[in-house]
Amino acid sequence: MLDEVRALLILQDRDRRLLALAKDLERLPQDEARAKNKLAGDEAAVKKAHDALVDCELRLKRLELDAGTRRTTIQRLKVQQYETRKNEEYQALGHEITRYEKEADDLETRELELMEEMDGLRAAQKAAEAALAHTRTLVDEDLATIVRRRERMEAERAELVTERDQLAAGVSESVLPLYQRLMKTKDGMAIAPMHEGKCGGCHMKLIASTVVAVQNAKEMTRCEDCGRILYAEE
Numbered sequence: 001m002l003d004e005v006r007a008l009l010i011l012q013d014r015d016r017r018l019l020a021l022a023k024d025l026e027r028l029p030q031d032e033a034r035a036k037n038k039l040a041g042d043e044a045a046v047k048k049a050h051d052a053l054v055d056c057e058l059r060l061k062r063l064e065l066d067a068g069t070r071r072t073t074i075q076r077l078k079v080q081q082y083e084t085r086k087n088e089e090y091q092a093l094g095h096e097i098t099r100y101e102k103e104a105d106d107l108e109t110r111e112l113e114l115m116e117e118m119d120g121l122r123a124a125q126k127a128a129e130a131a132l133a134h135t136r137t138l139v140d141e142d143l144a145t146i147v148r149r150r151e152r153m154e155a156e157r158a159e160l161v162t163e164r165d166q167l168a169a170g171v172s173e174s175v176l177p178l179y180q181r182l183m184k185t186k187d188g189m190a191i192a193p194m195h196e197g198k199c200g201g202c203h204m205k206l207i208a209s210t211v212v213a214v215q216n217a218k219e220m221t222r223c224e225d226c227g228r229i230l231y232a233e234e
């Protein structure tokens, strides 16, 4: 292999690693978003449990008010009943009092049921909050892992950039622009191995004189089809 091609091959290896790193770094924000998304379901469950509890509290308050109104009415009717001198009115008031007492009792029974329901809803809310806290711990761990991964990749990238700049400085100025152009236009592969008479980049069969030239390695030879710089696999 030509020394120049060997040097380019090392440079290409570092450049390809840099490209892969850049891709991995680009993916990190998506990984972060995915981790944070795991919280959404649990947060919604906490909100739902909270809303159900608030709704139950409201219903209970309404019942308490209704029962209170009945009790006030009963008091008023009892005073009326005490003050009346007419037997008929006395009895009519008595029926009304019984009716209101029945209603008030029913409302109080319903209050007790709602209080029980509230206990259940409070427990459900606690459970939902515990589940959210657990998920949050896991998500925080995931996010911390992503931060460490980013730091590691950025350190690796800084090292690689230094190394690739040194390697590029050692490549002759007549070849470097061609290499860089091919890296950009040929999918990050400027230097390709020749394999069984075919270009390892575009996989086209090479003409015989090109195959021989690559094998002789006396001068830089390019694929006549895609233009990549070729080397014979050793």
Ligand SMILES: [Zn+2]
Binding pocket: 199, 200, 201, 202, 203, 204, 223, 224, 225, 226, 227, 228
């Ligand atoms: Zn080719």
